[in-house]
Amino acid sequence: xxxRKAQRLTKPEEYAELLDQFDTFxxxxxxxxxxxxxxxxxxxxxxxMLRSKGKNILFVTNNAKKSREMYxxxxxxxxxxxxxxxxSLESVIQDEIFGSAYASAIYLSKILKFPADxxxxxxxxxxxxxxxxxxxxxxxxGTDPEDRVFIPSGDYSAIKNDSSIGAxxxxxxxxxxxxxxxxxxxxxxxxxxxxxxxxxxxPTYPAGGxxxxxxxxxxxxxxxxxxxxxxxxxxxxxxxxxxxxxxxxFNPERTIMIGDNLETDILFGIxxxxxxxxxxxxxxxxxxxxxxxxxxxxxxxxxxSMGDFAVLAEKK
Amino acid sequence: xxxRKAQRLTKPEEYAELLDQFDTFxxxxxxxxxxxxxxxxxxxxxxxMLRSKGKNILFVTNNAKKSREMYxxxxxxxxxxxxxxxxSLESVIQDEIFGSAYASAIYLSKILKFPADxxxxxxxxxxxxxxxxxxxxxxxxGTDPEDRVFIPSGDYSAIKNDSSIGAxxxxxxxxxxxxxxxxxxxxxxxxxxxxxxxxxxxPTYPAGGxxxxxxxxxxxxxxxxxxxxxxxxxxxxxxxxxxxxxxxxFNPERTIMIGDNLETDILFGIxxxxxxxxxxxxxxxxxxxxxxxxxxxxxxxxxxSMGDFAVLAEKK
Numbered sequence: 001x002x003x004r005k006a007q008r009l010t011k012p013e014e015y016a017e018l019l020d021q022f023d024t025f026x027x028x029x030x031x032x033x034x035x036x037x038x039x040x041x042x043x044x045x046x047x048x049m050l051r052s053k054g055k056n057i058l059f060v061t062n063n064a065k066k067s068r069e070m071y072x073x074x075x076x077x078x079x080x081x082x083x084x085x086x087x088s089l090e091s092v093i094q095d096e097i098f099g100s101a102y103a104s105a106i107y108l109s110k111i112l113k114f115p116a117d118x119x120x121x122x123x124x125x126x127x128x129x130x131x132x133x134x135x136x137x138x139x140x141x142g143t144d145p146e147d148r149v150f151i152p153s154g155d156y157s158a159i160k161n162d163s164s165i166g167a168x169x170x171x172x173x174x175x176x177x178x179x180x181x182x183x184x185x186x187x188x189x190x191x192x193x194x195x196x197x198x199x200x201x202x203p204t205y206p207a208g209g210x211x212x213x214x215x216x217x218x219x220x221x222x223x224x225x226x227x228x229x230x231x232x233x234x235x236x237x238x239x240x241x242x243x244x245x246x247x248x249x250f251n252p253e254r255t256i257m258i259g260d261n262l263e264t265d266i267l268f269g270i271x272x273x274x275x276x277x278x279x280x281x282x283x284x285x286x287x288x289x290x291x292x293x294x295x296x297x298x299x300x301x302x303x304x305s306m307g308d309f310a311v312l313a314e315k316k
Numbered sequence: 317x318x319x320r321k322a323q324r325l326t327k328p329e330e331y332a333e334l335l336d337q338f339d340t341f342x343x344x345x346x347x348x349x350x351x352x353x354x355x356x357x358x359x360x361x362x363x364x365m366l367r368s369k370g371k372n373i374l375f376v377t378n379n380a381k382k383s384r385e386m387y388x389x390x391x392x393x394x395x396x397x398x399x400x401x402x403x404s405l406e407s408v409i410q411d412e413i414f415g416s417a418y419a420s421a422i423y424l425s426k427i428l429k430f431p432a433d434x435x436x437x438x439x440x441x442x443x444x445x446x447x448x449x450x451x452x453x454x455x456x457x458g459t460d461p462e463d464r465v466f467i468p469s470g471d472y473s474a475i476k477n478d479s480s481i482g483a484x485x486x487x488x489x490x491x492x493x494x495x496x497x498x499x500x501x502x503x504x505x506x507x508x509x510x511x512x513x514x515x516x517x518x519p520t521y522p523a524g525g526x527x528x529x530x531x532x533x534x535x536x537x538x539x540x541x542x543x544x545x546x547x548x549x550x551x552x553x554x555x556x557x558x559x560x561x562x563x564x565x566f567n568p569e570r571t572i573m574i575g576d577n578l579e580t581d582i583l584f585g586i587x588x589x590x591x592x593x594x595x596x597x598x599x600x601x602x603x604x605x606x607x608x609x610x611x612x613x614x615x616x617x618x619x620x621s622m623g624d625f626a627v628l629a630e631k632k
Contacts, residue, residue, distance in 0.1 A: 065469070065470070125469055148466065150464065150490065150491045150493075151490060152490070153381070153441055153490040153491070154381070154490070154523070156523050156524060156526070156528060159526075159528065173494075174466065174467060174468070174469040174470070174494045175466045175469070175493075175494070176493065176494055177466075177491075177492065177493055178489075178490045178491070178492055178529070178534075181528075181529045181533070181534075182528045182529060185520075185527075185528060185529050186526070186528075189527070203540045203541050203543065204501075204541050207470070207472050208472060210472070210475075210502070211501075211505070211541075212472060212475065212498045212501060212502075212541070213494070213497045213498060213501050213537050213538070213540070213541035214541065216540055217497070217536075217537040217538070217540040217541040218494075218497075218537060220533075220536035220537045220539065220540045221529050221533040221534060221536045221537065222529070222533070223536065224519045224529070224532055224533040224536045225519050225520050225527075225528070225529040225530065225533040227519065
């Protein structure tokens with residue numbers, strides 16, 4: 001248990017002082033920009049204000065179902081401006097959406113320099129496939145109807161090794177099944193040096209006010225069966241920052257991570273050595289910040305809502 | 317690392333001395349009685365000899381796919397006599413086959429006294445259903461075609477809580493899918509006191525000389541998503557012995573567990589405070605017993621093959 005305390009900001013002058021300290025704002029989305037289907041009040045004004053001040057904005061999300069292109073539609077539906085440039089790697093520098101599917105593709109291409117003659121076996125949906133395509137990496141599995149089937153009990157004849165598979169990438173897949181698990185297990189255990197990568201390790205996925213098994217849970221059978229420790233890309237893991245820095249140019253010292261989740265967003269900022277700001281519009285409430293059950297993960301700053309910064313826009 | 321050493325038996329008089337010490341012989345099957353499709357040489361004679369000496373024999377297997385009735389067919393195919401009495405609980409005392417599906421059913425009925433008006437949600441196949449039926453426990457899921465489907469990505473409308481579910485039982489299921497995981501997650505997290513039980517936690521399942529994800533891996537998404545620790549019935553866990561003792565009458569002090577796997581069979585014997593005998597016809601080899609990489613799990617006795625005891629039958 002640490003004695004470090006977060007600084008609580010409530011006054012317009014405190015908000016203004018904070019903004020002056022940073023050039024780049026990394027935002028988590030659900031719980032910060034919107035909560036489920038509802039935009040957090042004031043957020044449109046806040047984002048417009050940040051842009052008018054010349055701040056860099058990046059939306060950093062663990063959601064592995066969606067490509068940046070697909071994620072942009074969520075922003076569009078709220079009337080929020082977010083850029084996506086879907087051409088060469090060089091031109092994504094202004095790209096504002098950074099999801100764990102894209103981060104995994106960047107990790108493979110820029111960090112691992114994944115060989116052009118090798119393929120990635122995907123447990124995941126369209127979003128991951130789109131992002132692998134965007135960086136020119138070959139893949140199998142994913143949405144292939146051949147793998148969206150049940151194999152008869154006890155019949156392993158469809159499971160054969162493919163030595164061209166150099167990595168298994170697991171994200172969120174509503175069509176997960178035994179064939180996919182058995183193929184991925186076979187590739188990881190038979191192909192020397194086969195990478196085992198998770199887009200993210202979130203245990204649950206929120207939908208309609210309830211929680212369901214998330215990406216981190218979907219990949220759990222492979223962690224058990226292969227006994228291999230996967231490389232996890234999404235928040236709170238440092239690979240997420242490593243991939244953002246591989247695709248974007250900014251000074252981490254003048255960067256702040258803004259999120260609603262202590263164990264993903266805030267821990268990600270801490271693991272990445274950047275300043276952190278917690279908002280209370282999502283999964284974290286006052287009770288998590290003090291008292292006996294308080295978390296060991298302490299943000300630098302806390303505000304009630306990122307929308308509260310809109311007061312600075314109104315003053316203009 | 318322990319300094320305890322296993323006693324290696326190689327001579328007929330050593331085999332005879334061992335037999336005299338025990339009345340009840342608990343056998344693992346694959347790797348002991350047979351290896352894949354091949355009967356271990358001498359085993360038919362050894363089992364006949366044990367029976368002629370009035371020994372109790374129990375085949376204790378983690379295989380959760382099969383009911384006792386289904387497992388008996390495997391014995392029949394090798395020409396090995398094994399009793400199955402499929403009527404009331406009282407009459408299973410002479411029953412020689414004890415699988416983790418049956419053990420789970422016994423655990424629910426005899427140990428937990430599972431309420432008659434509650435249902436078990438099954439992730440598993442026919443074998444588990446047969447065993448739950450044999451002890452009169454209500455269940456849903458399992459082989460129901462309604463749950464052997466893929467639900468559309470992002471559509472959680474088919475997932476509703478059912479407050480009559482009092483336990484989730486996970487075994488081996490080649491038809492596992494997101495709907496099953498989401499339903500099981502919902503029952504475990506919404507129904508107060510809902511039991512979370514695994515037939516066994518074997519990470520892999522051997523088939524045709526290769527390994528594939530096993531029961532313990534199939535249930536891993538629920539361990540991650542619910543953050544609940546399941547009750548594990550199969551070897552090496554003590555619940556397996558607890559359920560055997562609930563169904564059979566014997567003296568543990570004159571009982572020996574015979575198996576090929578240090579981490580399931582032998583550890584099960586140690587956890588259950590009974591004598592253990594390792595055979596080298598399965599997954600464990602000389603290299604696991606000495607040198608730097610030796611296991612911390614040390615059996616009381618080691619023999620090359622249980623079939624070697626046939627020398628005693630020939631002498632008669």
